[in-house]
Amino acid sequence: MAEKREYRMEELARLAGITVRTLRFYRERKLLPPPRREGRIAWYDDHHLARLRTIAALLERGHTLSGIAELADAFDHGRDVGDLLGLGEPTEETPVRLTPEELAARFEGEVTPENLAAALELGYLGTDGDEIVHISRRLLDGSSALVREGIPLAEVLAAGRRVREHADALAELFTGLILRHASEEALHRLRPLAKSVVEAELSLALDRRLRKQA
Template sequence: MEELAEAAGITVRTLRFYRERGLIPPPRREGRIAWYDDHHLARLRTIAALLERGHTLNGIADLADAFDSGRDVGEALGLVEPTEETPVRLTPEELADHFEGEVTPENLAKALELGYLTVDGDEIVHVSRRLLDVSAALVREGVPLSAVMEAGGRIREHAEALADLFVEVMLKHADGAADVERLRPLAKSVVDAELSMAMDRRLAVPPPGGAGRD
């Protein structure tokens, strides 16, 4: 226990408190010796990151329960939303391979907070194959994972507003939810086209010397 507390940068008293609250799983025991491992250390670092982000101990206890029972972590944080994206099951090692050197406690906590990651037993579930691949590609191009997730959070706000707009229009002019689902690809095509044109405008470079000059 003393070695684990030292590695996590907390006091033994705090570690005992976390154990009593069920925030970390019990150690493996051999006789009178209690063995802690890297999973306990990772849990403590995640708890520290969540506390820094303003989560309460009660909320973190729910999250810990989700880890231990295999319940959806997004559900524990109240962030579960329906999606048509294909989820991906990963071991912690496979997740680290996708984002080499970027799977820090802070980034893990943010990914859980955003609902990108959930836990199912011993596996980690990323909610979207496309987001996983794109995020990993951006990190390989030198964009920090923290910046990718910050952008993702901002994009989500705009995406929610777009979804509200399209659903409102479709429900007003279609025959019901079934038609909304059927017309969903058209809404996505509009967004894709508008984003493409907006990127063209942002990246347009004026000719040297300005337009209309020899």
């Protein structure tokens, strides 16, 4: 395990490429978590350095300091990765770790405090120190592709909430059907079959919609 490093204010500012005055300003704006105090000396660590680099990257992408402060507050009060994943990682979905600037790059101009709060509430995102964890690579790739096509992230998240409700209902339907006539072991074994039925029905439903639009 790497040894935890700590920095005095002057060293932290130098490593982050900013002035001590700017560092003090960020601290006053609550863009940084409080340092560890040892008497009159303030000690900062790599989490503070990562946060400063994130602030610089977000400023380069056009975010305002007020907006960054709101995002930082949302990150600091979001559910951590343990709460997000529960007792274990998803059995088939692959979680993705991102820095805040990587998330901003995925959803150019759409990572607002409101959208971030909605994603945290849905359980799509959690935090792990200065990293963000998305619950599913497939959901992340799908939602970012929709945003690139011009669909607002707020609407993608609202659709995700509705899909979640229908998916929960489908999962309950298949679970009840299988457990009424088979065993719990069969539930795990027949999981791919349930997914195939849902995917086929969705494909047919999309065909019907597309024909109506033609």
